Amino acid sequence: PDLWRRVRPASSLPAHLALKAVQAQAAEGGAPDLGDRSILMIRRAFFEQGRDISAASVLDEVLADAGADLADVHARLARGEAHAALMADYQEAQALGVKGSPSLVLNEGRQTLYGNVGFRVIEANIAELLREPQAGSASWC
Structure with a gap:
């Protein structure tokens, strides 16, 4: 009931970036369902639990619970790998209208x-x- 009243993430971008890092992790030998599980858990964290998914600490907790390797996620974020993957998605969306x-x-x-x-x-x-x-x-x- 407090969604958007009490909890208003500054942006969904941190969650999207973290998910791109997790998806790359899953594609390179992680659990095959890690990406889908992470997406679902982030959605639940926001929509059901009213947590601020723009906060790195919240994302870390949720992704750890999903089974992601946080050190790997942070490394992919630090290298800009997740940013490049998200930008590629954005460019594809633009091209498709x-x-x-x-x-x-x-x-x-x-x-x-x-x-x-x-x-x-x-x-x-x-x-x-x-x-x-x-x-x-x-x-x-």
Whole structure:
């Protein structure tokens, strides 16, 4: 009930950077589900527990509980590796025309569903793509 009233992170950027470091860790031999588990635990820390996910100490606690190697996460942050990965994601989003979250980019970027889109709209778009999967075909959605 106090979300956004009592706890207002200054930015979500520290969480995104930490998650990019954890995802790299998972990709290089860490637990395969470490990235997904970390994302879920950070979301729960903010949305369910009302914790400030812009604070390094909170992120360290959450990521340690998720099973991340904090020394490795800090090293990836210090080297700028996580920053480069997050910037690559940002540049890809710009290239695809993604305006925000959630966004579903379909049909090699020719269709974008953005925002509070109902599942029937998503279903109709995917069904139409599956109905006529030939490249260059017009979509009715």
